[in-house]
Amino acid sequence: MLQINNSPSGLSQGADVIVGPNGEVYVTWSAQSGSVSDYVGFAKSTNGGTSWTVTENAYDANGIRTNSFNGWGVRVNDFPRIGVDKTGGPRNGWIYIVDAEKNLAPAGSDPDIIFHRSTNGGVTWSAGVRVNQDALNNGKVQFFPAIRVDESGGINVVYYDNRDFPSVGDSCAVYMSRSIDGGNTWTDVKVSDHNWKPKPEPGMGAYMGDYIGITSGNNKIWPFWFDDKSGSFQAWTCAVELGPSIVHTPLGNTEQTTGSRPVNCQIIPAGSGINPSLTRLYYSKDNPNITNYVQMTNTSGTNWTANLPLSGAGLYRYYITTTDSLNRVATAPAGAPANYYSFTASPDTVKPVINHSPYTQIPKPAWPVTVNCVVTDNIGVDSVWVGWRKNFNGAYKRFNLARGSGNSWSGTFNSTNPEVAPNDTIYYRIIARDASSQQNKDSTVLYNPVIINQTTACIGTGTISSNYPFTTYWMDGRTQILLLASEILANQGAAGNIIKVGFNVITADPAPMNGFKVQMQHTTATTLTSFVSTGWTTCYSGTYTLAGTGWQYINLTTPFSWNGTSNLLIEVCYNNSSWTAYSPVYATSATSMMVGQYSDLSTGDGCTQLTSPSVLTYRANTCLVINIANKVSNNTNGVPVEYKLSQNYPNPFNPVTKISFDIPKQGLVTLKIYDVLGREVRTLVNEVKNAGSYTIDFNAADLSSGVYFYKLEVNGFSDVKRMMLIK
DSSP: OOOOOOOTTSEEEEEEEEEOTTSOEEEEEEEESSSSEEEEEEEEESSTTSSOEEEEEEEEOOOOOEEEETTTTEEEOOOOEEEEOOSSSTTTTOEEEEEEEOSSTTSOSSOEEEEEEESSTTSSOOOOEEOOOSOTTSSOOEEEEEEEEOTTSOEEEEEEEOTTSSSTTSOBEEEEEEESSTTSSOEEEEOOSSOBOOOOOTTSTTOOOOOOEEEEETTEEEEEEEEOTTSSOEEEEOOEEOOOEEEOOOOOOBSOOEEEEEEEEEEEOSSSOBOGGGOEEEEEESOSSOOEEEEOEEEETTEEEEEEEEESSEEEEEEEEEEBTTOOEEEESTTTTTSOEEEEESOOOOOOEEEOOOOSEEEGGGOSOEEEEEEEOSSOEEEEEEEEEESTTSOOEEEEOEEOSTTEEEEEOSOOGGGOOTTOBEEEEEEEEESSTTOOEEEOOOBOOEEESEEEEEEOOOOEEEOOSOOTTSSEEEEEEEEOHHHHHHTTOOSEEEEEEEEEESSOOOSOEEEEEEEEEEEOOSOOOSOOOSSOEEEEEEEEOOOSSEEEEEEEEEEEEEOSSSEEEEEEEEEOSSOOOOOOEEEEEOTTSEEEEEEOOSSSOHHHHOOOOEEOSEEEOEEEEEEEOOOEEEEOSSOOSSOEEOOOBSSSBSSEEEEEEEESSOEEEEEEEEETTSOEEEEEEEEEEOSEEEEEEEEOTTSOSEEEEEEEEETTEEEEEEEEEOO
8 A cells, every 4th residue: 555645735625537548547635724725735656655745735626515515415425527538539638627617717706617627647737617607606506526538539527517507506407518629618417317316325424426437439538426306315427429430640741732642530430330432531621711612532441541632832721520320420630620630732831849948067077968859841751860069179079969859869878978078068968850852950059068076866766755854744853864885876976075965856745844953974775764963063053944845955054075986865854833834855765774763852952852763665866966075186206395285276267277286295174165254165185194295186067156265284283275267
């Protein structure tokens, strides 16, 4: 058993589930903090339910939940119902949710059925659309919706409705609304042949026949509902005949301007034969009035074809229509001739369009990076490639991008990691060529990202909801997280100064966390079963407030110097005097890699007084921003005769400079950078070194312009010098 969500509102209920066209599992639910739905939640799993991507607030709602509805004395809920298009057609994979709402546009002051859709797998959701088409704010009620996407992609919603009756407390019927354009427009039809008055079922309190359903098959829609027209609550249904359906892949633009283009489709009967004489391809050129037609021919089974005549360059509009022996008409696209397909026939002079989010900085460990782009063209794309060079005078190289799904293209720089160094500039542009006879080409501007001595290592990609480390539903909290060195290195980490630590926040509580600390230490431990109380370096101490959802980073006031070989232990704790709400973060399954405890302590500090943690089966997804360790070189040609700290070169610098020092005797060497206020901003060296001359490359890419000081200490010797960073 797996918990999917962790609603910050306090209550999630009324879940509905469906499977998508590629086996995705989609779940929706109502989230409530009071008596009605405040918003609708959504989650999806692409691995059979092992892990989930959770959106606690897919969209805002205002439900109708009550125990005495519309004067009938019955209980109603406002639970959402979910459907998905699995037709393989143009809306394949679109997800639809319906619920009952009021007093939140587009719903009126009386309950209406409201529809939302997602065209990108649940990442974003459309504004609401009112499904029932009776007059707005007419005092009539619609409630208990259910949804079904039929085999031709039509969206069908069934619900209870009292629009046909004079008073609000009068009888009720069952309606179905249907959309054939993805939910933009709707048509209502009354599907029940009798009326009834909602009332509580005997012995069930205020409950009546709540649950309602709908399915489809063989070009019929089957709504199901409960009513007590017969004297007791029973299930009822009826068949709504849809007629034949047409499946067609629209024609694209062409350079062909004479002859004809074949138009193919599938026409699927609905229990009645197709009339060949009324199965036609209508078309026009440069004319919105589509009146010309040719007969379509049945080539085999349900396959039909016709040739669309071309009479020169222009804009061609067309649609397909058929009629069966019961005089039921179908068109493709639905709603023709008001809706139609179109294509342009003309010699092509249009260049491809390239959309790309360019790199501005590339962490050294991330090289070689992948270039992703979207390329579109009115005819089609033949090929896409990248031309590039390292630094202005570097050798020119190129590599091809491969086509992914749709219009996506991607490819990785044809280089290796040792071939680049910090402060190298990568000059690149993307070039695309279309598939026309002219082979039109276009390119992006020349981009120039810089290789930087900084990297971000993110460990964990799961979608488990974790209350740790921000357990602010309680006054005090303490969390410790163990990251293995192998995990950090495998995710582009490298030895250096950790300057930020981040967590992927699902819902952010705006209250500040007082007495907030982030502490780190090296460890050899590979599991974590209790709190570690000693050996910590305090990296942040003060007050911290989550700024929002998504990846939120804590800027460490004292960076932690990670050696690149030891495992890393992180502690996050706080000490509040009041409680608010959890700020859950995304987490990944991992046993004994995170421990935590929370409590309401009247006295004492959660960072020290909480000592009996729970051992968790998951670990918060964690990102580390690391300034990679500066390279130190040792000149072994002779032993220096005196201690010396040289002036950095170049000076001023941007953003890299070299600092050299001599030590005639082995000792513990510290070399630190300070700002003009005397605050330590970087530790460059903190280790025992043999006698010799050393040079260190200092990269200040993360620092702002200004005056800085660097201080060398070894064997009682100390010296300070000034340097200038100009960006």
